[in-house]
Amino acid sequence: xxxxxxxxxxxxxxxxxxxxxxxxxxxxxxxxxxxxxxxxxxxxxxxxxxxxxxxxxxxxxxxxxxxxxxxxxxxxxxxxxxxxxxxxxxxxxxxxxxxxxxxxxxxxxxxxxxxxxxxxxxxxxxxxxxxxxxxxxxxxxxxxxxxxxxxxxxxxxxxxxxxxxxxxxxxxxxxxxxxxxxxxxxxxxxxxxxxxxxxxxxxxxxxxxxxxxxxxxxxxxxxxxxxxxxxxxxxxxxxxxxxxxxxxxxxxxxxxxxxxxxxxxxxxxxxxxxxxxxxxxxxxxxxxxxxxxxxxxxxxxxxxxxxxxxxx
Amino acid sequence: xxxxxxxxxxxxxxxxxxxxxxxxxxxxxxxxxxxxxxxxxxxxxxxxxxxxxxxxxxxxxxxxxxxxxxxxxxxxxxxxxxxxxxxxxxxxxxxxxxxxxxxxxxxxxxxxxxxxxxxxxxxxxxxxxxxxxxxxxxxxxxxxxxxxxxxxxxxxxxxxxxxxxxxxxxxxxxxxxxxxxxxxxxxxxxxxxxxxxxxxxxxxxxxxxxxxxxxxxxxxxxxxxxxxxxxxxxxxxxxxxxxxxxxxxxxxxxxxxxxxxxxxxxxxxxxxxxxxxx
Numbered sequence: 001x002x003x004x005x006x007x008x009x010x011x012x013x014x015x016x017x018x019x020x021x022x023x024x025x026x027x028x029x030x031x032x033x034x035x036x037x038x039x040x041x042x043x044x045x046x047x048x049x050x051x052x053x054x055x056x057x058x059x060x061x062x063x064x065x066x067x068x069x070x071x072x073x074x075x076x077x078x079x080x081x082x083x084x085x086x087x088x089x090x091x092x093x094x095x096x097x098x099x100x101x102x103x104x105x106x107x108x109x110x111x112x113x114x115x116x117x118x119x120x121x122x123x124x125x126x127x128x129x130x131x132x133x134x135x136x137x138x139x140x141x142x143x144x145x146x147x148x149x150x151x152x153x154x155x156x157x158x159x160x161x162x163x164x165x166x167x168x169x170x171x172x173x174x175x176x177x178x179x180x181x182x183x184x185x186x187x188x189x190x191x192x193x194x195x196x197x198x199x200x201x202x203x204x205x206x207x208x209x210x211x212x213x214x215x216x217x218x219x220x221x222x223x224x225x226x227x228x229x230x231x232x233x234x235x236x237x238x239x240x241x242x243x244x245x246x247x248x249x250x251x252x253x254x255x256x257x258x259x260x261x262x263x264x265x266x267x268x269x270x271x272x273x274x275x276x277x278x279x280x281x282x283x284x285x286x287x288x289x290x291x292x293x294x295x296x297x298x299x300x301x302x303x304x305x306x307x308x309x310x311x312x
Numbered sequence: 313x314x315x316x317x318x319x320x321x322x323x324x325x326x327x328x329x330x331x332x333x334x335x336x337x338x339x340x341x342x343x344x345x346x347x348x349x350x351x352x353x354x355x356x357x358x359x360x361x362x363x364x365x366x367x368x369x370x371x372x373x374x375x376x377x378x379x380x381x382x383x384x385x386x387x388x389x390x391x392x393x394x395x396x397x398x399x400x401x402x403x404x405x406x407x408x409x410x411x412x413x414x415x416x417x418x419x420x421x422x423x424x425x426x427x428x429x430x431x432x433x434x435x436x437x438x439x440x441x442x443x444x445x446x447x448x449x450x451x452x453x454x455x456x457x458x459x460x461x462x463x464x465x466x467x468x469x470x471x472x473x474x475x476x477x478x479x480x481x482x483x484x485x486x487x488x489x490x491x492x493x494x495x496x497x498x499x500x501x502x503x504x505x506x507x508x509x510x511x512x513x514x515x516x517x518x519x520x521x522x523x524x525x526x527x528x529x530x531x532x533x534x535x536x537x538x539x540x541x542x543x544x545x546x547x548x549x550x551x552x553x554x555x556x557x558x559x560x561x562x563x564x565x566x567x568x569x570x571x572x573x574x575x576x577x578x579x580x581x582x583x584x585x586x587x588x589x590x
Binding site for chain 2: 040041043045046048050051052053054055056057058059060061062063064081082085086089090091
């Protein structure tokens with residue numbers, strides 16, 4: 001997914017002279033072809049995230065479209081004020097590509113995990129927040145960023161993630177994709193959790209006859225209010241699934257919308273995600289997803305329990 | 313020469329132009345009944361020389377692509393910037409009467425989207441130099457001869473982000489970038505030498521790849537001479553350390569940390585300031 005996103009940036013840069021790339025201190029060889037062909041628009045500025053965001057703002061003020069890439073937690077937490085003031089207050093077309101969203105950097109511990117990136121990015125006016133499910137969806141999405149007017153945060157997954165997106169569904173920023181029609185329950189997920197949600201829905205139907213839809217909310221901000229409100233009126237329960245803290249992420253956004261717009265008419269909501277504490281285990285991304293009950297079997301179990309309470 | 317040697321003493325004469333710009337600042341202070349007064353008064357001559365003699369700009373076309381960019385990174389000194397922008401005709405001076413008011417255009421920190429002539433929304437400290445170097449890189453990419461001036465406060469350069477930007481500007485040898493420090497030796501709490509000593513300041517900028525000059529930041533001729541000669545080295549960014557006096561022009565405010573920011577400024581204080589600036 002990361003390679004795909006950077007390849008897309010390279011292709012965009014080849015055809016549009018406004019595109020510049022700014023990395024921090026990325027791995028050797030990153031975008032070598034970009035550097036060779038368009039050295040004047042390739043910047044590798046070292047471990048200076050605050051400076052990189054301001055520099056991107058200055059370039060964007062003068063007509064450039066900077067794509068900035070570094071580790072997700074350092075592009076969100078470390079330089080939050082620069083993102084808020086330099087990018088969002090000025091509403092500039094800078095694209096932030098965050099490596100290792102969620103629990104990808106499991107072995108490296110809590111300093112490197114990005115489990116509140118969506119929450120803090122969606123708190124900022126003018127910011128768009130997108131988490132594609134796989135590299136094919138990433139390839140459909142990134143070219144659309146070229147002419148988006150404001151800042152965009154792009155959450156990357158580990159890479160090698162299963163391909164579950166379909167070309168015929170297309171991709172429009174801010175438009176959720178219904179990947180599986182709902183029965184009584186609707187799962188709402190973002191990023192690679194959509195593939196877990198699809199597996200959980202399939203297992204639920206196969207084992208117990210519980211029909212669950214899956215709405216892939218690749219754009220967490222702006223949320224696709226229309227799709228969600230439409231489906232909320234057709235199901236008896238909603239379960240949100242995110243590789244993210246339960247504080248302020250997708251589940252919160254869904255709850256906010258349903259509470260504000262439907263009040264007591266809103267279906268019951270269960271939010272699955274990471275509890276409000278720093279992760280205390282290492283291992284792999286899959287290990288930690290298992291630890292937090294975010295692998296398909298555990299999601300299915302949570303949904304069954306939820307259904308047993310609310311669908312009686 | 314030590315920096316103390318540059319500092320003028322209270323009572324030095326300011327010429328009519330410097331007094332008139334300070335009176336515009338007082339108009340803003342009166343409009344909002346508040347403001348970072350000391351921080352604005354140390355900046356007046358720096359901005360005056362830039363806008364009178366150095367910068368290329370067109371008040372009728374504030375976004376003219378070939379203008380020089382000037383970012384007031386120490387956004388809290390905005391009353392001085394508003395004064396010179398009003399003086400140059402970017403907007404009517406009457407806007408100063410609504411400083412910080414609900415529907416006013418001029419807030420307590422400058423905003424690019426609201427105020428013609430303001431290049432960047434600043435106020436959170438340590439942002440301007442990075443934005444400015446991004447603009448300077450853009451000018452280089454576009455083969456424009458526009459220059460970028462970034463004015464920072466001495467307290468502001470406590471921020472680590474300033475030194476990230478300094479590293480980056482030095483690396484890129486941005487000779488079209490000029491970093492100016494309003495070195496009035498006082499930050500909000502106390503003297504900079506006590507809160508977070510910056511010395512040896514010129515050596516620091518030199519070490520980051522800048523060609524450095526030090527001037528009396530209230531001496532119009534010195535400022536003019538130095539600013540007319542940027543870049544000092546065609547392969548380096550420039551830094552100009554402007555030795556100034558906080559609150560310059562109002563005796564009670566000069567070098568007085570209590571005048572860093574004032575609120576509830578009353579009519580008597582305003583009248584006294586006008587009288588002193590006649």
